[in-house]
Amino acid sequence: MSILLPLPDETATAALAEEVAAVLAPGDLVTLSGDLGAGKTAFARALIRHLAGADQEVPSPTFTLVQVYDTAVGPIWHFDLYRLTAADEVLELGWDEARQGIILVEWADRLGPMMPSDRLDVALDFGATPDSRVARLTGFGTWAGPGDGDAPSARLALSGDAQA
Ligand SMILES: Nc1ncnc2c1ncn2[C@@H]1O[C@H](COP(=O)(O)OP(=O)(O)OP(=O)(O)O)[C@@H](O)[C@H]1O
Ligand SMILES: [Mg+2]
Numbered sequence: 001m002s003i004l005l006p007l008p009d010e011t012a013t014a015a016l017a018e019e020v021a022a023v024l025a026p027g028d029l030v031t032l033s034g035d036l037g038a039g040k041t042a043f044a045r046a047l048i049r050h051l052a053g054a055d056q057e058v059p060s061p062t063f064t065l066v067q068v069y070d071t072a073v074g075p076i077w078h079f080d081l082y083r084l085t086a087a088d089e090v091l092e093l094g095w096d097e098a099r100q101g102i103i104l105v106e107w108a109d110r111l112g113p114m115m116p117s118d119r120l121d122v123a124l125d126f127g128a129t130p131d132s133r134v135a136r137l138t139g140f141g142t143w144a145g146p147g148d149g150d151a152p153s154a155r156l157a158l159s160g161d162a163q164a
Pocket of ligand 2: 040041042
């Protein structure tokens with residue numbers, strides 16, 4: 001079960017990221033899906049700044065593959081696995097330690113069989129105008145909604161168009 005949310009501009013993307021940030025706790029995993037330039041890093045940046053402070057610099061982890069931030073709710077690990085060549089390479093990036101904290105992952109499909117079963121996926125798609133996007137939120141495992149027509153998780157009180 002997914003929920004679709006229109007994001008008319010980047011401010012709307014940031015607002016959604018802040019709503020997600022507010023319900024995250026250590027051990028949570030959010031995967032960010034979507035094509036190059038869809039806004040995965042923009043979403044992660046707003047989410048991290050909500051928890052680490054508005055002045056926090058949040059570079060894209062395109063080349064470092066991971067950046068870690070200390071926040072009031074513990075460490076947030078921001079991965080970009082686009083350049084990962086084998087799933088278990090993520091272990092060298094500190095994956096096991098990261099699982100104790102909050103994880104945000106761009107290009108999480110690179111995890112293959114290592115993909116955890118409990119996660120919130122935020123998929124961003126391009127909209128009708130250059131600055132618009134559509135977010136599709138899907139909960140898996142403990143993030144799955146309680147029933148048809150519900151948001152991905154009872155933890156997130158979002159309203160949008162429910163989609164099977
Ligand atoms: N509504 C929107 N939400 C998010 N980003 C937007 C929006 N409108 C415009 N943008 C712009 O789109 C770009 C998104 O780039 P971003 O680096 O976040 O993409 P990405 O999905 O992380 O790409 P990559 O796969 O290369 O990591 C930014 O330049 C951002 O300013
Ligand atoms: Mg990115």
